[in-house]
Structures are given as structure tokens and as C-alpha cells.
Amino acid sequence: MKYLVILGDGMADYPVPELNGQTPLEVSHKPQMDFLAKHGTVGLARTVPTGMPPGSDVANLAVMGYNPQIYYTGRSPLEAVSIGVDLSPSDVAFRCNLVTLSEDADYSAKTMVDYSSDEISTEEAAVLIQDIGAQLGNDQIHFYPGISYRHLMVWHGGPTASRLTPPHDISDRPIHDHLPKGDGAAQLLEFMVQSADILKNHPVNLRRIQRGLRPATSIWLWGQGTKPNISSFHEKYQLHGSVISAVDLAKGLGICAGLNVIEVPGATGNVHTNYKGKAEAALAAFAAGQDFVYLHVEAPDEAGHRGEVENKVKAIEKIDGEILGPILERLPELTPDYKIMLLPDHPTPLSLKTHVADPVPFVIYQSTQTSPGHSTACFTEKSAAVTGLFIEEGFRLMDRFILG
Numbered sequence: 507m508k509y510l511v512i513l514g515d516g517m518a519d520y521p522v523p524e525l526n527g528q529t530p531l532e533v534s535h536k537p538q539m540d541f542l543a544k545h546g547t548v549g550l551a552r553t554v555p556t557g558m559p560p561g562s563d564v565a566n567l568a569v570m571g572y573n574p575q576i577y578y579t580g581r582s583p584l585e586a587v588s589i590g591v592d593l594s595p596s597d598v599a600f601r602c603n604l605v606t607l608s609e610d611a612d613y614s615a616k617t618m619v620d621y622s623s624d625e626i627s628t629e630e631a632a633v634l635i636q637d638i639g640a641q642l643g644n645d646q647i648h649f650y651p652g653i654s655y656r657h658l659m660v661w662h663g664g665p666t667a668s669r670l671t672p673p674h675d676i677s678d679r680p681i682h683d684h685l686p687k688g689d690g691a692a693q694l695l696e697f698m699v700q701s702a703d704i705l706k707n708h709p710v711n712l713r714r715i716q717r718g719l720r721p722a723t724s725i726w727l728w729g730q731g732t733k734p735n736i737s738s739f740h741e742k743y744q745l746h747g748s749v750i751s752a753v754d755l756a757k758g759l760g761i762c763a764g765l766n767v768i769e770v771p772g773a774t775g776n777v778h779t780n781y782k783g784k785a786e787a788a789l790a791a792f793a794a795g796q797d798f799v800y801l802h803v804e805a806p807d808e809a810g811h812r813g814e815v816e817n818k819v820k821a822i823e824k825i826d827g828e829i830l831g832p833i834l835e836r837l838p839e840l841t842p843d844y845k846i847m848l849l850p851d852h853p854t855p856l857s858l859k860t861h862v863a864d865p866v867p868f869v870i871y872q873s874t875q876t877s878p879g880h881s882t883a884c885f886t887e888k889s890a891a892v893t894g895l896f897i898e899e900g901f902r903l904m905d906r907f908i909l910g
């Protein structure tokens with residue numbers, strides 16, 4: 507048996523006025539997803555335990571089969587693993603976004619214009635993070651470049667109990683009430699303020715402005731935590747598997763669980779990602795003898811955070827046509843026995859531009875059992891709610907998928 511999880515990050519949504527009150531899943535042309543729903547088991551799962559923040563870290567941990575209430579130690583440490591930074595027990599990793607803040611002179615009076623600096627390129631960002639590290643780094647503080655706007659700061663002996671805000675939660679809002687609070691707040695704010703001085707008039711930014719792109723005007727620190735300790739996926743399920751993703755979070759989670767990471771050229775973490783390349787990579791992994799693939803696509807989430815209705819629909823249709831299409835056509839050539847689980851980690855409603863903790867629709871399709879009950883005519887939030895199948899502890903979904 508081969509097992510494929512297709513994770514459309516943030517794919518679920520609320521009714522969107524621009525879509526006549528329908529959700530992106532409802533308006534998308536997605537015959538492959540609907541095929542899975544017609545012949546599979548459809549339901550809702552609570553991937554974010556009550557009381558936990560609805561982050562992709564918590565939710566992907568649950569989808570991968572790990573109880574976030576036991577295994578979650580913060581987002582950035584998972585990304586650090588993928589970046590290749592081995593945290594010591596007293597290191598604290600912080601996600602270090604490159605963001606665009608408004609031009610107000612007083613730092614605390616600024617607004618969060620763009621949590622991604624117009625999806626700054628990895629190459630440009632690497633130069634900026636290197637220069638920030640050269641000026642703010644020391645024996646205790648190190649900066650490491652990641653992908654696009656997503657970077658890492660490691661603070662040896664740093665604070666873990668700071669109260670920090672994900673910048674994608676405050677798009678277009680004043681940052682004043684969301685500046686660091688609690689443990690280490692003054693020092694963290696100082697790093698952010700000093701970064702703004704370093705980035706002002708930086709040649710990389712001047713070139714971006716000339717090209718009509720937003721400059722990266724500050725770092726924004728959040729998502730802190732300590733070295734994760736996640737048990738082996740292989741020991742749990744006796745399966746050898748791989749993760750395919752553009753983003754360090756999903757790759758880091760996979761590495762922590764003992765999965766292999768497959769790099770796909772052109773996987774960008776946005777709507778322009780290499781959907782076909784991800785499908786090819788999954789098929790190649792199965793052909794090479796892997797039993798399990800976790801294929802993560804960031805694009806719908808990114809469109810949700812940016813409030814881009816068309817891009818969210820487009821991302822869903824690309825997942826359908828360019829990932830599920832080739833998989834459903836060619837996986838049967840490799841094996842008659844396979845299962846596919848398709849779901850988002852959490853909704854990222856376009857109207858809110860951030861995540862919510864609502865339960866997510868899922869479908870589990872098994873090639874050898876195509877009338878399992880709880881099927882629906884299409885794969886949408888509403889249809890998943892009417893089957894009555896509800897998985898309260900989302901981390902148990904993986905057991906159902908693999909062992910059920």
C-alpha cells in the first residue's frame with residue numbers, strides 16, 4: 507500500500523463576497539478532488555486543539571499524526587532543523603520575517619504593510635539577513651537566511667516566554683499593540699528597531715523600489731521555541747516516507763519525524779510554485795520504494811494571507827489539475843493499492859487574511875474501496891460538514907488514514 511497526503515495549506519475558507527458568497531473550494535473547477543469525495547470518506551477534523559494558536563506549525567503537526575499538546579515546542583525550531591541549524595538545549599530559535607512597515611518616523615507608530623516584503627526573493631533576502639547578522643549578531647545571537655521572507659534568529663540562552671505576534675495576523679494594522687511583550691521584550695524590540703536602521707537605504711531595497719517592489723524595512727521576530735523532540739514516523743507506522751514542500755516548516759517537521767526531504771526545483775511557496783514537479787517527485791518517490799509521501803503546498807495559504815481571491819482559486823485548481831491529475835492517472839501504474847488523504851491544515855479565510863482554528867474538511871480515498879460511506883458529491887467545507895463524520899482530535903486522523 508502507498509499512502510499520499512496532499513496538504514493544501516490554508517485551503518479552507520469562509521464565504522467570499524467577491525465569489526457571490528461561495529468559498530474558493532466551492533467555486534473552483536476541481537474534478538479530481540470531487541472524484542475523491544465521491545468515492546472516499548469525507549468529514550471534518552479539528553487540527554488545532556482548543557486553546558492552541560491556529561498556526562501551520564500546530565496544525566501540520568496534528569495532520570502528521572502528532573498530538574500538538576505533547577510535541578509542540580514552537581514554530582521556529584522546526585524551521586531551524588530544515589535550515590540545518592542544530593539547536594543546543596539552551597538555544598531559543600525565533601522566526602525572523604523580513605517585513606515592510608509603513609514609513610512613520612516613530613517605530614511603534616508604524617503599520618504592518620506587508621508581512622512578506624512583497625515575497626522578497628531568497629537571494630535578496632540572504633544579503634539583507636547577512637548584513638543584519640553582521641551588525642546585530644554576537645556570541646549569543648546568530649542570524650540564518652531561509653526562504654523568501656522567512657528567516658531564523660537563534661539566541662543562546664534567550665527568552666522562551668515572550669509574547670510575540672505573527673506578522674501575517676496583523677496585515678494593514680498598526681503594530682503598536684503587537685510589539686514584543688513579556689520575557690525579553692525590550693531586547694527583542696531593540697533588534698527590530700535597529701534592523702530598520704540597517705535596512706533603510708540598503709542597496710537591495712533601493713533596487714527593489716526601482717523595480718516597483720516593496721522594500722524589506724524591518725525584521726519581525728516571533729514563533730520562538732526550543733529544540734523539538736518528535737518521535738519517529740517509521741516507528742509509529744512502520745512506513746518509510748518523504749516530505750515535499752517549499753517551506754522550512756513542513757520540511758523541518760518531516761526531518762524531525764525521520765522522513766526524507768525531497769527538494770523540487772521551482773517550489774516557491776506561492777501561487778507560482780512547481781505543482782507538476784511536486785507530483786512528479788511524489789510519483790518518483792513511490793516508484794523508488796517509498797511507502798508514504800506528505801506533499802505540502804503553501805500557495806492557497808499565501809493567497810489567503812494576501813487577500814488574493816483569484817490566486818486562491820487558481821492554487822486550488824492547480825493542485826487539482828497539476829498534482830492530483832497526474833497522481834490519479836499514474837499512481838495506479840505503480841500499485842493497485844493506494845490511499846490519498848487531501849485536506850488543509852487550517853482555514854485561512856480571505857476576509858480575515860489570517861488563520862482560524864475551525865475544523866477542516868478532509869477526504870480519505872482508498873483505491874480498493876471506492877464506496878466506503880460518508881462520501882459527498884464534491885469536496886467543500888459544507889459538504890464535509892454534512893456527512894456527520896467529525897474527528898475531534900485531529901492528530902488521530904493519521905491513524906485512521908494509515909491503520910484504518
Ligand SMILES: O=C(O)[C@@H](CO)OP(=O)(O)O
Nearest residue numbers: 515561562656674807808
Ligand atoms: O510562513 C509564514 O510566515 C506563514 C505565512 O505565510 O505561513 P503559514 O500561514 O503557513 O503559517
